[in-house]
Structure formats: C-alpha cells, structure tokens
Amino acid sequence: MPGRVVEISTDGLHLAVLRGFLVVKDGEGERGRVPLDDIDAIIASAHGLTFSANLLHALADRNVPFVVCGPNHMPVSLMLPVAGHHAQTGRVRAQITAPLPLTKRLWQGLVQAKVRNQGAALAHQGVSSGAFTTLARQVRSGDPTNIEAQAARRYWPLLMGTDFRRDNEAGGANALLNYGYAILRSGAARAVVAAGLHPSIGIHHSNKGNPMALVDDVMEPFRPLVDLAVLRLIRAGVAEVTAEAKRDLAAILIQDLTTTRGTTPLSTCLHRLATSLADSYQTGEPRLDLPLSPLPLDLAAGPGRPMEDEDGADWISDHVDDGPV
Known part of the structure; x- marks a missing residue:
C-alpha cells in the first residue's frame, strides 16, 4: 500500500x-x-x-x-x-565509475520520457502535442542539442498561458509547483537511497551546490504530473499554497500509473526506476524501468483518491x- x-x-x-x-x-x-x-x-x-x-x-x-x-x-x-541498501558500496562504486557513454544513454532515456509526458499533459488539456512526440524522437545520446530546454520553452506557455514564467521565488502557481516538486523530490530521494545509490552523483545534474543531483535526474519524467495537478488547482480557484492545495499535491505519490506489470502507484514507479538505474550502472546496459508512456494523466477528479483513517x-x-x- x-x-x-x-x-x-x-x-x-x-x-x-x-x-x-x-x-x-x-x-x-x-x-x-x-x-x-x-x-x-x-x-x-x-x-x-x-x-x-x-x-x-x-x-x-x-x-x-x-x-x-x-x-x-x-x-x-x-x-x-x-546506508539504504545491503549492496550499497558496490552500487555506489559502479555509479561513480560509470562510463560517459552509459550516462549519456541514461540521460537520453529520461529526457525522452519527460518530453513525451509533457506532450501527454498538453493533450490532456486539449492542446496539440504532436511537436513533443517529434521532439522526443530527436533526443540523442546525452541530449547534445538540449531538446529538454527546447521542449520547456514550448511547454510552459501552452500549459499555463503566455504570461507565465517559471520562477522559484515567485508566489501563486510557481509556489504551488515548488511544493508539488518538493513532494515528488522526497519520493525520488527515498527511492534513490533505497536502491543503494548516492543522491549527490547525478546522471546529468552536476551543480556542485546540489546534494540531490541524482534525485533531480530521477524525478524529471514525472514532473508533468505535478504540473497538471497545479493547473487543476488554479482552475478550481486555489491560487496559493493552502491546506487544500497541500493535500492535493501530497497525493501525487499515490497517483496510479500504467506499467508493464499493471497499474502501479507513482511512489512504486520511482523505486522501480531507481532500482533499474542501479542495475544499469552494474551491467553497463541502459535499461530504465519507466511507466508506459504517455502516462495516463486523467486528473479530472483530483490527483488521488482520499484514504480514510x-x-x-x-x-x-x-x-x-x-x-x-
């Protein structure tokens, strides 16, 4: 559960x-x-x-x-x-010594999944998303042409309106996104540590001041789930980080996604992705366990079903x- x-x-x-x-x-x-x-x-x-x-x-x-x-x-x-895993030492050693071609292929897979899911989020809102399917196909090993940034420049105006600017220090929709991403980041951090990986050693993120570089890599494909949850709150008249907004955004981790093994909560998908990443480091084969894409992004009734105590x-x-x- x-x-x-x-x-x-x-x-x-x-x-x-x-x-x-x-x-x-x-x-x-x-x-x-x-x-x-x-x-x-x-x-x-x-x-x-x-x-x-x-x-x-x-x-x-x-x-x-x-x-x-x-x-x-x-x-x-x-x-x-x-220490979060019995084989942590070996996995971290494989993570540190991973060859550049492998890490570039891993980043390619994460960016492709993120761009496809951004397109799915737009399609959920009735916006044409064919360009995002094309962009996802154009992502090459290591994303040398920065398709991720190209997709982001198209994505935010289409999803949130032409006046929207992503700003970590701003209020309103930006503050809601900050909170939703904090929830997602906590779930990704738990998955990374449980898989025996070091959260500071990223695939792509490498800012020396970021101790959660790998966590930020792992959460990338799932960001559109937060974006849609925030958009739904705004359309419902919730424009600030209220108690109601926090409850809805906290439910992101129990959002059901479709996988090759059936319907699976997002928190479990994060654990499977982190475990497959650890395996990729050790085998040298970039095989990431991601949910089926595009994700089922039906959030019309809210991001999760209330539980009862x-x-x-x-x-x-x-x-x-x-x-x-």
Missing part, C-alpha cells in the same frame, strides 16, 4: 517517536499520531518545530526522508540515511495543521 506524506505546517510543535508511531505534540499535549511504517515522507514547513533524535533514527531505519522547506516552499534540507475521516495525506491529525 502506498505510504502517506505527513506535512507539518503548524508552528511550535514537537515531533517524537513512541512504540512505532510518529507522535505530534504541542504545549497542551498530544495532537495526533501516525504509524511510522505508513509514512513515505515528512515535510516540515512550519516555524519553531522541534524533534527528537530517536525520531530521526527511526525514520532513517525506514528510509523515510525528512524534508525542511523554506518560505517559498522549496526544500532547504533533506535528511536521509547513510481509523476514525473514518478523509485523508489524502496526513496534514498536521490547526485541526487533529
């Missing part, structure tokens, strides 16, 4: 662990609890949070990322375990805010 994304947005809370549960407390006592084994990621976006070392230890044992976001909803810290309350993610968990 896909896990939950726990988002902490109320100031001054304390997070601890008790008998296998994440426990959330304030000055008046316990606010709520969630089984640790049900959690895919914790997103901390509030001020004045405190948390115990025992909690971080328990999360690391389960490969659960703890993400701290800044005021613009961009991640500023992501805590992951040092034991008390019957509706959940899309576990959102600790002004009400009970």
Whole structure:
C-alpha cells in the first residue's frame, strides 16, 4: 500500500517517536499520531518545530526522508540515511565509475520520457502535442542539442498561458509547483537511497551546490504530473499554497500509473526506476524501468483518491495543521 506524506505546517510543535508511531505534540499535549511504517515522507514547513533524535533514527531505519522547506516552499534540507541498501558500496562504486557513454544513454532515456509526458499533459488539456512526440524522437545520446530546454520553452506557455514564467521565488502557481516538486523530490530521494545509490552523483545534474543531483535526474519524467495537478488547482480557484492545495499535491505519490506489470502507484514507479538505474550502472546496459508512456494523466477528479483513517475521516495525506491529525 502506498505510504502517506505527513506535512507539518503548524508552528511550535514537537515531533517524537513512541512504540512505532510518529507522535505530534504541542504545549497542551498530544495532537495526533501516525504509524511510522505508513509514512513515505515528512515535510516540515512550519516555524519553531522541534524533534527528537530517536525520531530521526527511526525514520532513517525506514528510509523515510525528512524534508525542511523554506518560505517559498522549496526544500532547504533533506535528511536521509547513510546506508539504504545491503549492496550499497558496490552500487555506489559502479555509479561513480560509470562510463560517459552509459550516462549519456541514461540521460537520453529520461529526457525522452519527460518530453513525451509533457506532450501527454498538453493533450490532456486539449492542446496539440504532436511537436513533443517529434521532439522526443530527436533526443540523442546525452541530449547534445538540449531538446529538454527546447521542449520547456514550448511547454510552459501552452500549459499555463503566455504570461507565465517559471520562477522559484515567485508566489501563486510557481509556489504551488515548488511544493508539488518538493513532494515528488522526497519520493525520488527515498527511492534513490533505497536502491543503494548516492543522491549527490547525478546522471546529468552536476551543480556542485546540489546534494540531490541524482534525485533531480530521477524525478524529471514525472514532473508533468505535478504540473497538471497545479493547473487543476488554479482552475478550481486555489491560487496559493493552502491546506487544500497541500493535500492535493501530497497525493501525487499515490497517483496510479500504467506499467508493464499493471497499474502501479507513482511512489512504486520511482523505486522501480531507481532500482533499474542501479542495475544499469552494474551491467553497463541502459535499461530504465519507466511507466508506459504517455502516462495516463486523467486528473479530472483530483490527483488521488482520499484514504480514510481509523476514525473514518478523509485523508489524502496526513496534514498536521490547526485541526487533529
């Protein structure tokens, strides 16, 4: 069963662990609890949070990322375990020594998938996407002609309007995208570490200040899922990062995708992709396990189906805010 994304947005809370549960407390006592084994990621976006070392230890044992976001909803810290797989040393060594032709082929596959899925996102909105099919076919090993950037220049005006500019520091749609990508990035980070790979050693991303270069590579094909979820929120009148928006965007990780093995949640697809990447490094053959493309991007009813907790309350993610968990 896909896990939950726990988002902490109320100031001054304390997070601890008790008998296998994440426990959330304030000055008046316990606010709520969630089984640790049900959690895919914790997103901390509030001020004045405190948390115990025992909690971080328990999360690391389960490969659960703890993400701290800044005021613009961009991640500023992501805590992951040092060891996430029994064969980690060999896999990281293969990752470091991977020959350039292999990494260029791997990047080609990721860019092709991303461009095809951007076209699928546009087609979902009734926009002609034939150019994106053509662009995907034109991606060569290593993407030397930067088809990824060419596709992005066409994609954003067609999806979000000609006045839209992607800006990490802006509010509105950009802030929603930041938050959605933070959710996606946390899922990709967990998958990368669980596969025994080092998140800082990227395929294409190589900024010296980016400790999550490989994570950013792995999440690229799935970004259009976030883009469509944000577009749906905007059309519903949700123009800022509200509690409602956070619940919808947190459900991205449980979005069902079609694979060769049937319908599979996005979080599982990330794990399969990361595992296939580790195998590619070790065998020297670029064989990435990606969902069937174009992705089934039917988000008309929202990005995920609400789950129910034991008390019957509706959940899309576990959102600790002004009400009970």
